[in-house]
Amino acid sequence: MMSELPEMRASDAERDRVAEALREAVAEGRLDMEEFAQRLDAVYKARTHGELEPLVRDLPVPGSATSLAERGAPAPVAEGWADRIGGPPSSTWAVAVMGGFQRRGSWTAPRRFTAFAFWGGGEIDLREARFEDREVVIRCFAIMGGMQVIAPPDLDVQVGGVGIMGGFDDKAGGPGTPGAPRVRITGLAFWGGVGVARKERRARREQLREERRKPLE
Structure with a gap:
């Protein structure tokens, strides 16, 4: 599903949802680690829906940050890295x-x-x-x-x-x-x-x- 507003600015929550879809894909063997790393890096550099959308278009989830939200995908579990350091x-x-x-x-x-x-x-x-x-x-x-x-x-x-x-x-x-x-x-x-x-x-x-x-x- 294409985003109707590809130039709309992406939020942190939308970037996190796309990153979660990529993590699920690598865990299932749909992406290798090299491609996962490249896409994950692109996720956190993306500024708009149009930049996020191609990163999950070929995965078994709707291909945009907006449609992921519409689907009701849960927000990723916070890793709390700060609590695991020291x-x-x-x-x-x-x-x-x-x-x-x-x-x-x-x-x-x-x-x-x-x-x-x-x-x-x-x-x-x-x-x-x-x-x-x-x-x-x-x-x-x-x-x-x-x-x-x-x-x-x-x-x-x-x-x-x-x-x-x-x-x-x-x-x-x-x-x-x-x-x-x-x-x-x-x-x-x-x-x-x-x-x-x-x-x-x-x-x-x-x-x-x-x-x-x-x-x-």
Whole structure:
């Protein structure tokens, strides 16, 4: 549905609704992370309905900020990033030697976190984490082992590691929503791999499922 007033100025609430539609699309696999990052950046730079509309035109929602409001799409849940920044870190390092480690759930990521895996594996899950500061550096060293970092779609993630006879996946890097902490992921994968993935929080996945079950009015 085309907006009848494409030159009308977009409100913050309308930009947030379009951003929410993009987050749902990436969670469902309709967009890859590179395209999601490009569109999300364009959302928060958009000034009019006409600039917002093309960003969701090819997604299974009406293609304008106005029609999203008419549909009755709920306002996005406030992430409250300010409430998740600060506090003493839970730990500053993790090691897996012929074994494994996990950092997940409600833990506090430090300003500098170093993870090492040798013939082992590790998981660093940031979806429910707090952050000691607004900028966090995670250094991953996988030697004949593997490691995965999981981030929510709205977190600012920058990936800059190196793979030597191994892989350091940077496809999930990209900007987050306003106010999101920045997480820089760096390090080395030698005969091993470091993967970075975007996944929705469990509560958010359940909310999306409930919304899809509700019939449109």
